[in-house]
Amino acid sequence: MAAAERLYAEHGLLAVSNRRIGEAVGQRNVTAVGYHFGGRTELVRAIMARHGEQVDRLRGRCLAGGPPGDDVRGWVECLVRPPLRYLASLGVPSWSARFGAQVMTDPALGKLVGEEACARPHLRRILDGLGRRLDHLPPPVRESRGTMARQLVTAVGAEQERALAENDPRESWEETSQGLVDALVGLLTAEVTEPTHTIRTQGKETPDREAQR
Amino acid sequence: MAAAERLYAEHGLLAVSNRRIGEAVGQRNVTAVGYHFGGRTELVRAIMARHGEQVDRLRGRCLAGGPPGDDVRGWVECLVRPPLRYLASLGVPSWSARFGAQVMTDPALGKLVGEEACARPHLRRILDGLGRRLDHLPPPVRESRGTMARQLVTAVGAEQERALAENDPRESWEETSQGLVDALVGLLTAEVTEPTHTIRTQGKETPDREAQR
């Protein structure tokens, strides 16, 4: 699973066959993936399930010391810190985040894995608690911002992982977490513009009536 | 190119071969992709380049009526509305956004396409203008939030496209744009927490010293 994850992250899901994974772990035989997992799909699911389990365990610890208070930030921290801390614990280089980002965007794998990931108990508690702090938002806006937050956590994690792997002297994981929490708090608590005002776009000209080449 | 994009979006870059693309457009022969583009990489680049050009044209129109004022929202609208309006103009169903999201996460294609996309002149102007409205932010934070914004635009576009294609009665493109602008304004203008305060995490317990199973 580690070898598969690494190859996937390095060369893309597209370019890695089951055989190369078997060869990468030193087995002359090529049936390894098929034998142990059944196929590519099940392998990907197994990898993601393992990570999901570990991260949810960290979420549990994050909630254990009493749930966050009434403010949004506390809940956002419970949402952001466990996965990023998990990634940090993997050392450098790691490949999980970049692998996960690829899986998310694949139409087949994304649906499969996404549902399992959202079923994690502690994650549900956090999303639930966070949602209650945001019940002043219209439901579609709340839902939309929720998916934005999920996307950002994985995207930022993948980007930071890539930066570290390429020895880019960027931020630390701690700084990344901090920055992401700040950004998500801003995103989630942003004011909602009523959908009727299409005219009030500052000093610009008519905002409509132009598209399709 | 349209057929390739559709197949990629539906089944994933992983599952679509050059042959299937040739067959999908009714050609008995399978050399179409190879003949016209050279290979998969060049095909992807061609598709993305076409979209990038169209979107940048819309950006140009968005900037033509005089650049936005001093506020962040005007610049964010210039960043968000052109790509989403372009997607809206493609009708339902469309596949560009989901295809683009996949390309972005692939290690090889993402680097290739990302650089070309960032080189669009009008996009550079917008990012430049937006950056000037945010010069109170520490450079790493500004840069980080910039990539978050880019990620969100494509992710939200892909999600909306998917919802429409599956006939999910969600929002309209206009509402999506509005919501994304609101969220991005909140994200970009969020307060920055100084990186030293690791203790002040509301009512939670010690925020460190737990990870790695």
Added chain:
DNA sequence: CTATAAATCAGTCGATTGACTTAATTGGCG
């Protein structure tokens, strides 16, 4: 109408892939 270029068709080639079968090896347990 024709010359030229572009595009499509038809078929082949070697390489690769995943699925499969069968034998050898390993390690745990009584």
Added chain:
DNA sequence: CGCCAATTAAGTCAATCGACTGATTTATAG
């Protein structure tokens, strides 16, 4: 020690892949 199940090795198989070739059709310009 010997048995047994799990794993690995070794090799086969049909299917598919991308690249290549050459003939034919189509589009375009003069």
